[in-house]
Structure formats: structure tokens, C-alpha cells
Amino acid sequence: MTRVHNDASGRDDEAHRAGPDGGPGDGRRDSATGGGAADPGFDLGRLGAAMAQGWAQTVAAQSRAFAALGEDSAEADALWRMAEVQADGVRALAVHLARLADSAPGAATLERFLDPGQWLFGGFGAPDPAMRRLIAQPVGSDMGRAALPHTPEARALTRALNRHRALVAGAFARMAERFAAAMAADPQPTPQALQAMWVGAAQALDDLHGTDVFMSSQAQVVQAGLALRAVEAAMVEAWCAERGLPTRSEVDALQRAIADLRRDLRIIRRKLDDA
Amino acid sequence: MNRPPRPEPAPWARFARVARALAATPDGAVRFGQTPRAAVMTRDGATLHRYLPTLDPRPDAAPLLIVHGLIGRAEVVDLEPGRSLVQDLLRLRFDPWIIHWGAPPRAERWLRFEDYALDRLPAFAARIAQETGRRPALMGVCEGGLLTAFMAAVEPARVPGLVLAVTPVDIDAAPDAALTRLVRSFTPEMLAATIDHLGGLPGAALAAAFQNLTPSRTLAKYTVDLMRMDGRPDKLAHFLRMERWLADRPDHPAEAARQLLIDIYWRNAFARGEMLLDGAPARLSDITAPTLAILGLRDHLVPPASARGAKGRTAGPYAELALDAGHIGVFVSRRARGRVAAALADFLTSQAVLTRTRV
Numbered sequence: 178m179t180r181v182h183n184d185a186s187g188r189d190d191e192a193h194r195a196g197p198d199g200g201p202g203d204g205r206r207d208s209a210t211g212g213g214a215a216d217p218g219f220d221l222g223r224l225g226a227a228m229a230q231g232w233a234q235t236v237a238a239q240s241r242a243f244a245a246l247g248e249d250s251a252e253a254d255a256l257w258r259m260a261e262v263q264a265d266g267v268r269a270l271a272v273h274l275a276r277l278a279d280s281a282p283g284a285a286t287l288e289r290f291l292d293p294g295q296w297l298f299g300g301f302g303a304p305d306p307a308m309r310r311l312i313a314q315p316v317g318s319d320m321g322r323a324a325l326p327h328t329p330e331a332r333a334l335t336r337a338l339n340r341h342r343a344l345v346a347g348a349f350a351r352m353a354e355r356f357a358a359a360m361a362a363d364p365q366p367t368p369q370a371l372q373a374m375w376v377g378a379a380q381a382l383d384d385l386h387g388t389d390v391f392m393s394s395q396a397q398v399v400q401a402g403l404a405l406r407a408v409e410a411a412m413v414e415a416w417c418a419e420r421g422l423p424t425r426s427e428v429d430a431l432q433r434a435i436a437d438l439r440r441d442l443r444i445i446r447r448k449l450d451d452a
Numbered sequence: 453m454n455r456p457p458r459p460e461p462a463p464w465a466r467f468a469r470v471a472r473a474l475a476a477t478p479d480g481a482v483r484f485g486q487t488p489r490a491a492v493m494t495r496d497g498a499t500l501h502r503y504l505p506t507l508d509p510r511p512d513a514a515p516l517l518i519v520h521g522l523i524g525r526a527e528v529v530d531l532e533p534g535r536s537l538v539q540d541l542l543r544l545r546f547d548p549w550i551i552h553w554g555a556p557p558r559a560e561r562w563l564r565f566e567d568y569a570l571d572r573l574p575a576f577a578a579r580i581a582q583e584t585g586r587r588p589a590l591m592g593v594c595e596g597g598l599l600t601a602f603m604a605a606v607e608p609a610r611v612p613g614l615v616l617a618v619t620p621v622d623i624d625a626a627p628d629a630a631l632t633r634l635v636r637s638f639t640p641e642m643l644a645a646t647i648d649h650l651g652g653l654p655g656a657a658l659a660a661a662f663q664n665l666t667p668s669r670t671l672a673k674y675t676v677d678l679m680r681m682d683g684r685p686d687k688l689a690h691f692l693r694m695e696r697w698l699a700d701r702p703d704h705p706a707e708a709a710r711q712l713l714i715d716i717y718w719r720n721a722f723a724r725g726e727m728l729l730d731g732a733p734a735r736l737s738d739i740t741a742p743t744l745a746i747l748g749l750r751d752h753l754v755p756p757a758s759a760r761g762a763k764g765r766t767a768g769p770y771a772e773l774a775l776d777a778g779h780i781g782v783f784v785s786r787r788a789r790g791r792v793a794a795a796l797a798d799f800l801t802s803q804a805v806l807t808r809t810r811v
């Protein structure tokens with residue numbers, strides 16, 4: 178950025194931009210503004226940087242507020258569900274555009290590249306479908322599971338999720354604060370420098386992942402999910418058994434018997450070969 | 453006269469260029485494992501392939517059977533031209549074979565390590581001996597190294613040489629490894645219950661777990677890293693090929709998953725000499741084959757200390773090749789290029805291995 182000194186006050190005047198090669202501009206005043214007083218002009222770069230810094234501080238404040246919500250807070254759960262719905266909505270455009278790709282990995286990568294969530298959060302905390310099913314809150318009343326949302330296990334899962342999300346929110350708050358601090362040190366970064374600042378700030382997420390607190394919290398979420406799913410599975414088994422339908426445990430037992438028979442056969446065959 | 457540097461493209465122009473390049477890369481340009489091979493034998497969903505030689509194989513070398521684990525596809529050793537251990541070996545006139553374990557459905561959830569290491573693997577090795585007149589040396593990759601080591605421990609006479617590439621042999625040697633800490637943050641009972649509920653370890657869940665070990669890396673990978681590539685076809689093709697390989701993960705059978713996470717990672721049973729297969733011990737000390745360990749000095753999934761766990765524990769000679777690379781980088785990085793093939797060439801032609809290949 179070119180700085181043109183105002184001879185009268187010694188004040189920097191950043192009305193002139195750098196040339197296309199990043200070097201200094203020619204320092205000439207814009208003739209349209211006439212001679213005499215400096216033209217403050219409209220600096221999109223400075224405005225964008227200020228907005229980015231303000232956004233980062235807002236994110237930090239919101240994340241801290243979310244982290245402060247108690248584990249029994251229905252509000253925390255509702256806020257998270259709302260955020261998930263919004264994220265899915267935003268991602269829908271990326272999913273749609275990704276279908277234009279010629280290759281399967283190209284489509285998958287393009288979907289992530291176009292997803293604002295990927296740029297902001299790197300898909301952090303977005304579980305894969307199998308894990309999402311494990312920790313999903315029960316909905317619906319089919320197969321006799323009407324009482325499921327009101328069980329102690331469902332409440333325990335809500336609490337575990339809220340605790341875990343509070344931890345994650347704290348890390349995002351720190352990430353946003355680091356970004357804001359980096360912006361304060363370099364108020365008008367290039368786009369590449371801005372990206373590097375954000376990725377650098379994401380170290381706060383790595384730091385969280387390395388802690389025993391995070392791993393313990395994650396394990397508690399899984400444990401709570403398993404407990405709820407066990408209750409759910411028992412309900413479904415009973416429903417199937419009453420109607421004479423094969424249950425999961427019956428099918429598993431059948432398959433296990435086959436696998437054990439094949440293993441016994443292998444051991445016998447090996448002993449015969451050795452003999 | 454120095455040319456002035458090219459102007460930096462506007463970020464939005466670069467973003468659009470990258471997005472267009474991602475969409476336009478043809479599917480045929482991003483396939484892996486393209487080196488020609490022939491299916492020789494199948495057994496319970498697994499297939500033995502032989503790579504078609506481009507030159508007459510050397511008569512003074514052991515055949516090599518490459519055994520990947522149950523996580524991810526075996527073609528990490530044949531990712532693309534220029535990054536293919538298989539092609540390097542063929543150029544040196546060696547005889548590589550490879551096993552594809554297939555994609556076991558949930559009905560196969562009761563498969564255990566012994567079903568792989570003491571049934572399918574010996575059957576395939578016997579077929580290679582029948583076809584070539586020599587018993588093959590075994591090269592296990594990651595969890596595949598455990599499978600080959602198990603066979604070498606239980607049937608030592610059938611394994612002339614053992615290569616353990618980035619294999620987690622001694623978990624306690626690197627207790628602070630991210631993967632170890634993640635597994636041990638769950639109790640064995642929770643691990644068992646999770647595997648039971650999921651009917652195994654879904655491939656997509658494993659992929660997500662690996663990515664979540666380094667969230668900042670994942671954030672950068674699909675954003676700034678792609679921007680840096682700026683749509684260059686060669687870099688993009690390599691990136692998407694790797695992505696295809698990473699995404700192509702079959703589900704891990706449940707019982708074998710329990711053994712991996714609980715016996716191996718939680719209890720470190722193999723390194724401690726406490727591993728049981730078909731009710732009988734499988735001990736490192738029973739391995740008589742010469743062993744070559746290949747490890748990545750920047751491998752954060754299987755740290756070097758864990759990968760050299762066979763050192764001093766087997767009954768045969770031990771050697772190692774340490775590379776300045778990560779877990780997958782030992783096979784695909786430019787820094788490691790050619791070095792694994794060179795080490796294997798020495799190993800497969802050594803007298804210590806050759807004398808043991810006689811049928």
C-alpha cells in the first residue's frame with residue numbers, strides 16, 4: 178500500500194493503492210479530486226479487514242456464551258439443532274453444485290471446497306453417518322419407542338452432548354480470539370495472509386483435541402449414546418419378537434454359529450495337513 | 453533481463469478456477485491401482501492377484517506377497533505412475549503379488565484375525581509356492597503387518613522373509629501417539645459395545661476419526677491447500693487420486709476390530725507375548741524369518757518406536773529402513789521414491805531369505 182505524506186501535518190494518507198506487481202504506486206494524486214487537501218477515499222481493504230476482525234470478536238463472544246450454558250440447558254440443545262439445520266441448508270448448494278463434477282473424488286472435494294463450513298471450521302465436529310446415528314436424539318414413536326425421548330438415557334445423552342459442545346465452543350472462541358489478535362497485528366493482510374491467519378488460529382482446535390478433557394468428554398458422549406441405543410434396541414427386539422419377526426440378536430447368533438463352524442473346520446483341516 | 457513476477461490472481465478468480473478444475477477433472481484420470489494384474493485365486497471373498505511382469509522375473513529372488521490390512525485398499529502400493537512400489541519392483545524384475553480382502557458385509561462380522569492370518573493368507577501363500585516353485589516373502593502394510601507377523605509366528609516354516617511396513621507392533625513404545633490416546637480414552641468395554649452396536653467399524657467412521665486427529669490440517673486441506681494448487685491438472689489429479697483411495701474404505705469386521713482395538717491397542721498383547729489366535733499363542737519370539745521393518749520418521753499414526761517393535765524380539769535377523777516420510781508417504785512421497793524398492797531388492801535376493809523359499 179502506498180503512503181503519501183501530507184506535507185502540512187505529516188499524516189499518512191493511504192489514498193493510493195500499490196501497483197499490480199505489489200510495488201509502490203507512482204504517488205500522483207487522483208486528478209479528479211483536485212489539488213490541495215488529501216482525499217480519504219473508500220478503502221475496501223481496510224473495511225473488509227475491520228469487518229473480519231469484528232466478526233471474529235463476535236464469534237468469540239457467542240462461542241463463550243454458548244460454552245457457559247449449562248449441561249441441562251434446553252436452550253443449548255435447541256441452538257445446536259438450529260445451527261445444524263442452517264449448516265445443512267448452506268451446504269445444500271455446495272452439494273448441488275458438486276454434482277457437476279466428472280469424477281467421484283472431484284465431486285466429494287468440490288462439495289467441501291464450496292462449503293463455507295469447511296473454510297470456517299474444517300468440518301470439525303461433523304460426525305460421519307454411523308457415529309451421527311449413535312449419538313442422535315430419539316425422534317418419532319414407531320416400533321414402541323414413544324417413551325424413548327423421556328428416558329434417563331436420553332436426558333443423559335443431552336447433558337453429555339451439551340458438555341461436549343461447550344468444550345468445542347470454547348475452542349472456537351479461542352480460535353476467533355487468536356484470529357482477531359493476528360488481525361490487530363496486521364490490519365490489512367493479503368487474502369493469502371488472511372487465510373494463513375485463520376489456519377494458524379485453528380491450532381486452538383488441535384490443542385483441544387490433544388487434551389485428556391476433550392477425549393474424556395468425547396468418550397462420555399459415546400457412552401451415553403450407547404446406553405440410549407441399548408434401550409432402543411431392547412424396545413425394537415421386543416416389538417419384533419412379539420410379531421414373530423427375526424431380531425438382530427437372532428441373526429447375529431446364526432451368523433456366529435456359521436463362522437464358528439468354519440473356524441473349527443479350518444483347525445481340523447490344518448491338523449490333518451500337518452499329520 | 454529478469455521478467456517481472458506474474459501478477460497475483462484475484463482470490464475470487466482463483467477460487468472459480470479451482471472449482472472449475474475440480475468439476476472438470478475426468479474420472480478416468482484419478483483412478484489408482486492401474487498396473488495390470490491377473491486374479492489367480494479367490495477364497496471366501498478375498499482374491500489373490502499377480503502383477504503381470506513387464507520383464508522376465510529374476511530367478512534368484514523370492515516372490516513377494518503384499519498384504520494390506522483391513523482398513524483401506526491395498527493399492528496404496530500402486531497409487532499412480534511415478535508413485536508405485538509395484539511398478540518399481542516390476543522394473544527391477546521382481547514378482548509382486550497382492551491380496552484384496554474384499555468388502556465383507558455385516559454377515560461377516562464374526563471374522564477374526566485368525567480367519568485372515570491362519571486361513572486365507574496361508575492358502576494364498578501356498579498357491580504362490582505352487583505357481584512359482586518358491587515360497588513368497590510376506591510384506592504387511594500397517595494392520596496387514598500384524599496379519600503377516602501372526603502367520604510368521606504360528607507357521608514359521610512357511611514364511612521365508614517378513615517385511616513389516618508401518619506396522620503397529622509395540623503400542624506401549626509410543627503411548628502418546630494420537631491414535632493410541634484416542635483408543636485408550638475409551639474403556640475396553642466401551643470399545644466392545646461400540647463395535648457391537650455398529651456391527652463392526654464402518655470405513656467412513658474410521659476415515660472421519662483419522663481426519664479429526666488434526667482438525668487444523670483438515671481445515672487447510674480442502675481450502676487453502678486447494679487454492680495453492682490453483683487448478684494445476686497434475687497436482688489436482690494426484691490430490692483426487694489420494695482422496696479416492698482415502699474414501700474407499702470397506703467396513704472392518706467386528707471381531708477383528710475388537711482384537712485390533714482391545715488386544716493390540718489397549719493391551720499391547722502382541723508385543724507382550726500374550727496374543728492368542730485360535731486359542732494358541734502367537735509370539736514375536738516364534739518368528740524365525742529375517743525381518744525388515746519399514747518406518748516413517750514423520751508417521752503420526754504409527755510412530756517409529758511402535759513400528760520397530762519387532763527389533764530384538766524375533767528369533768531371526770532384523771533390519772530396518774527409516775524414511776523421512778509419513779504413514780502413507782513411505783509409499784507415495786517423492787522423498788521416499790525408489791528407496792523401498794531398493795531395500796526390498798536387497799531383502800528378496802539375500803541368501804537368508806532365499807534358502808527359506810524352497811518348497
